[in-house]
Amino acid sequence: MARILIALGGNALLQNGDARTYETQKERAYKAFKLLNGVLEKEDVIITHGNGPQVGDIMARNEDSGDLPPSMPVHACGSMSQGLIGEMLLEAYEMVRAESGIGKIASVTLTRSLVDSNDPAFGNPTKPVGRSYEKEEALAIMKEKGWNMAETDRGWRRVVPSPVPIDILEKDVIMNNLSSGFLPICTGGGGIPVKKEGNFYTGVDAVIDKDLASSVLAYLLEMDELIILTDVKNVYINYGKTNQEPLENVSLEVAKKYHDGGQFGKGSMGPKVRAAILFLEHGGKIARIGNLNEALAVVRGESGTIITRN
Numbered sequence: 268m269a270r271i272l273i274a275l276g277g278n279a280l281l282q283n284g285d286a287r288t289y290e291t292q293k294e295r296a297y298k299a300f301k302l303l304n305g306v307l308e309k310e311d312v313i314i315t316h317g318n319g320p321q322v323g324d325i326m327a328r329n330e331d332s333g334d335l336p337p338s339m340p341v342h343a344c345g346s347m348s349q350g351l352i353g354e355m356l357l358e359a360y361e362m363v364r365a366e367s368g369i370g371k372i373a374s375v376t377l378t379r380s381l382v383d384s385n386d387p388a389f390g391n392p393t394k395p396v397g398r399s400y401e402k403e404e405a406l407a408i409m410k411e412k413g414w415n416m417a418e419t420d421r422g423w424r425r426v427v428p429s430p431v432p433i434d435i436l437e438k439d440v441i442m443n444n445l446s447s448g449f450l451p452i453c454t455g456g457g458g459i460p461v462k463k464e465g466n467f468y469t470g471v472d473a474v475i476d477k478d479l480a481s482s483v484l485a486y487l488l489e490m491d492e493l494i495i496l497t498d499v500k501n502v503y504i505n506y507g508k509t510n511q512e513p514l515e516n517v518s519l520e521v522a523k524k525y526h527d528g529g530q531f532g533k534g535s536m537g538p539k540v541r542a543a544i545l546f547l548e549h550g551g552k553i554a555r556i557g558n559l560n561e562a563l564a565v566v567r568g569e570s571g572t573i574i575t576r577n
Contacts, residue, residue: 318456374444383431493553495556522540523544526544
């Protein structure tokens with residue numbers, strides 16, 4: 268029995284044009300679990316997931332509520348999204364479980380990701396969060412609230428640090444659940460960013476890449492495979508050009524060469540390939556990246572990009 272960590276991309280819950288309702292997202296989650304039905308019962312699986320649209324909506328509600336009630340910090344919004352998405356995934360999985368007769372019970376773990384207080388990302392906030400503003404409004408908010416704001420392709424938005432996770436604090440809980448026969452659902456949105464202060468941990472306003480956090484969890488728990496499911500069939504080199512080429516079976520060395528050569532977008536495929544590289548460098552056996560709609564074929568090695576250490 269293989270131990271597999273499956274990272275669900277944002278399209279597992281929302282796709283372009285979807286209504287951002289609870290019902291729509293639960294239906295997307297149901298379809299995702301239906302696609303994975305063939306592997307969930309047979310293998311030891313951990314599910315991680317993104318939270319981009321959901322935490323963005325939570326933050327937008329925060330920002331639009333004025334001072335009543337007071338808005339919550341970024342890390343608290345991340346924890347809210349973990350609970351929200353956790354409920355959606357649990358309901359969806361229970362529907363599939365009832366239909367298919369799966370014996371395995373799912374368990375959601377509120378998950379914290381430890382970051383280094385000296386991570387250079389804290390001196391260079393780049394991750395857009397929350398709603399968009401006009402320039403004049405953004406400048407006024409910067410002055411009033413002390414937020415970092417930057418112009419993006421969607422207007423002016425708040426930007427926060429995106430540090431690299433160095434540990435998953437609930438890893439032992441997650442492993443205990445896995446070893447006891449449960450389906451752990453965890454590390455939502457990359458986990459709640461925390462830093463150590465003395466003998467305890469405290470939340471920090473940042474956003475952690477969910478694929479990197481999934482990779483860290485996968486190698487800490489010595490999983491056999493890391494599978495990242497997204498909305499494209501393969502990793503491509505020369506993406507969007509006339510000589511675009513899909514990667515099917517590549518070695519760690521080749522993947523690193525393409526990654527270091529700037530072949531993958533920083534806000535799209537780059538973090539996914541980086542996560543695969545990190546997993547393999549720390550002892551993982553196989554990393555796979557493929558389309559959620561072909562999930563079972565990706566798990567079986569019949570679709571997607573396969574990256575191995577050799």
